[in-house]
Amino acid sequence: MQWRWEWTWELLPRFLDATGKTLMAAGGGYAIAVVLGLVLVLAQRTPFRPLTVVVRELVEFIRSTPLLLQVFFVFYVGPQFGINLSPWTSGLIAIGLHYGAYLSEVYRGGIESVPKGQWEAATAINMSTVQTYRRLIIPQALPPAISGMGNYLVGIFKDTPMLSVIGVAELMHTANAVGAQSYRYLEPYTMVGILFLAISLPTAFFITRFEQWVRRKMGM
């Protein structure tokens, strides 16, 4: 089997287009996860016990079941309850929910790394709980959380192929389609691998630099 360069170049625009879709799925899902994770972790820290227990169990449930199952669940089970969502919406919800649960654990680690004395100092200058989180706890919880958040950013990106199974036209979906038409899989899958690598590696590098920059900026 020979590598066909000409065909590769021919396919490239289509794959670049699909890369854009992959980035949109990863970015959109991550945006949901970042916000949802914060909601999930803060809900677990309210004094209202039933809420903390329910959210805690929800996070455990999401983290203990496969992403693929969650994607199928939202896309196929939803309609049976009258919730009809497009593949894109279903995919973003599933992936955002899944990674939101993981990110909430990263945030929790960050928040718990802030010394108790910071809360006490906040009380001593009479700050409210909201002010304490916004001004003191979250800014200090962020630097130690960045590397974990970065890992999951790369993770969500690499998990976007899961969305191909419900028909989101991202990279994997495109490669499958090309393969099925031409019966040649070498070039499409190789291209997918290279494109993923071309994005993952610089992203990981950038995250490390960003973490260093934030720590310096915050005087730590």
Added chain:
Amino acid sequence: MTEDMSQYPLQLEGDNIPMVRFQNVRKSYGALTVLDNLNLDIDMGEMVTIIGPSGSGKTTVLRMLMTLETINGGVIYVDGEPLTHMEKNGVLVPASPAHIRRIRSKIGMCFQHFNLFPHMTALQNCIEGPVQVLGMPRKKAEARSLELLDMVGMADKRDQYPSRLSGGQQQRVAIARALAMRPKVMLFDEVTSALDPEVIGEVTNVIRKLVDAHSLTMLMVTHQMGFAKDISDRVCFFFNGAIEEQAAPSELFENPQRERTQQFLNAVLEAN
């Protein structure tokens, strides 16, 4: 066991109300009683020092007053008003967070381990409370905080982060940060215990200045007996969760009445 709350006044009245009153205050962790029926008045402008062996509950007194610990019985009054409770239908009930915040604004505290905000410079640490909590314009907060940093000898370090400051310097910034909130009562919880011996003086000197210059009411826990003797109006010796003896420093240190006080002072003197 529910307490009969009708024995506690809704607020303190009269000519000479104390700045702080602990009335029958009890604190326990499960079965362990840390403070048993504490009664203590601190007058306006008074400097009261608490000494005693570790585990005697002295830090707990400060932490309850700062509302870092909840109490299990009794009432704490600040400036004539209940701090831990509020009036509802003519009796005192446990205070709401809003009530606690209103009364707590009169109290400031410095900690053994400074607890400066590490992601803020010295000046930012000081203006944080005034700007965020009191809603003071930033310019005004900065001007006032600079005066306070100057008073504690830290004006030239205003743009340094805490990680770049020594322990003594951090503690002086922490004092300025607490004063920036204009408290009526200042609490010092072993503020020199975590410091190297050679920098203790720079912190005690700042507290001396406060005693001289302000009409602040102060409550201090310390192991520095010489310092306590110098600047206190009154010294309370705590033992086993209760006040064993209290008197003017000259009396308590020169002529302690109780055996436990004598033993404690002898042990401390020997150690030095």
